[in-house]
Amino acid sequence: MKKISILGSTGSIGTQAIDVLKNLKMEVLGLTAHSNIELLEQQIYELQPLVVAVTDHEKALELRRRLRTNLVETKVVSGIEGLIEVATLDEVDIVLTSIVGMVGLRPTVAAIEAGKHIALANKETLVTAGELIMPLAKQHGVMIYPVDSEHSAIFQCLQGNNAKEVEKIILTASGGPFRGKTINELRNVTLSDALNHPNWSMGKKITIDSATLMNKGLEVIEAKWLFDLDIKDLEVVVHPQSIIHSMVLYQDGSYMAQLGQPDMRVPIQYALTYPKRIKNNFQRLDFTGLKDLTFEKPDQGTFQCLQLAFDALARKGTQPTVLNAANEEAVNLFLNNQCSFLDIPEIILQSMDAHRNILEPTLDDILEVENWTRNFVKGRWSE
Known part of the structure; x- marks a missing residue:
């Protein structure tokens, strides 16, 4: 039985991961949240972890009082030190890092140094420190399993093949809620417009990143480090239906693609159970109901964040x-x-x-x- 800590258990990925874990034989030993102690408290009662961390110190004190009143023995820690404690628990085998933002970097580094395998959903870890993280993981014999649907797709398409025979990696993008709009049409878009993603249910920050195409730009940088690629080997294609999650082109002209419903639980599960595939009841694709699978170039003139990401990667x-x-x-x-x-x-x-x-x-x-x-x-x- 694998034992796991979840960094960011009250966020979108964290809550879906807990849903996934109900079908897996895994024991949750640690959880973390920023300030949502109401949901974290519910998770504590359900999963009975050894330790939880709350980055907001005052919220941590409040949660500690609540648990003490209800005679719950779960230890409550706080701050960045608390995140690191949860990430490095002795008994833990794998750490799901699903915290949004740079706050996830130091706990992830600590987990790697402690020899924990990483299920990676925190983009910032590789975007900002991929040059350090990948050699560090190799040094400590740690595997980094991608959780993002696009990187999971690439990871799956590489299984059983020689990475040296890869010609190109193609990351697919939905295009977000503003696909096809001009700069003039984007001048007056509202927050609610930007948060209305056509395919995926995600947290607010990632949803805005999807609307600007920055999310795809960050994924390009992640892919460079995860799969040891050059910029010329990375391409983004807009695929509005979000059925093909990404593709690998091999040097003989063969394309390998991973398809599925736009459901984050599938890549989460694969990251946690690799190399096994565990039966679940997640919705399957009905190919007879698919009318179109379309593809187009991203408009990097209008959605400049994607080009900025390529520029940052080139500047190193x-x-x-x-x-x-x-x-x-x-x-x-x-x-x-x-x-x-x-x-x-x-x-x-x-x-x-x-x-x-x-x-x-x-x-x-x-x-x-x-x-x-x-x-x-x-x-x-x-x-």
Whole structure:
């Protein structure tokens, strides 16, 4: 029986992972949340973990009081140190890192150094520190299993094949809610418009990233590190139906594609059970009901975030860190109605241009650059 810790158990991926675990013989030893202690408390009663972490210190104290009142023995810790404790529990075999944001980086590094396998749903880990993370995982004999549907698809298409025979990786994108719109049409889009994704149910931040195509840009950077590829080997194709989750082109001209319903529970389960495939009752595709599978080039002139991600990857060093942190701040401004939808790529571009790039950064460099970027954006845009 595998034993697991879930970092970000109250978020979209975390809650779906718990749904997946009900069908698997896995024991949950650790959970973490930022501040949603109401849902976390329910998960504690259901799963009976040894330790939970709440990054918000006051919320952690409140949860501790609640559990004590109900005679629950689960240990409650807080802050980044608490996240690291949950990620490095001795008995844990695999850590699902589904925290959104840079806060997931240090616990993931700690888990790898403790020899824990990683089911990776935190984009920022590889986007900002892929150059450090992949060698570190190899050093400690740790496997990194992708949870994103696109990377899971690629991972599955590579099974049983020689990675040296890959010609190209093709990541599919739904195009988001604004596919086909012009820049003029995007000038007055609302927050509710941007949060209305046509295919996937996700958290707010990732949904906005999908609308700007930044989500796909971040996935391109992740794919570079996960699968040891060059920029020229990475391509994005818009596939509005979200049935083909990604493809691999081999040098003999053969394409391998992974298909399925737009359901995150499938890649979550595969990451947790690899190399086994466990029977479940998730919805299957009805091919006779599929009218069209269409494909088109992404409009990188209108959706500039995707091009910015390719630019950051080409510049290397700390540019992807700036891209990621500036995007996080810009999305937060948009979610709080402090900037427009089209301001998001402008904020990112200004941050990247203002930054003095550091090639071959250390982890401390990355964390310092992330802090610089956030201060830069706040100084320019938060007034």
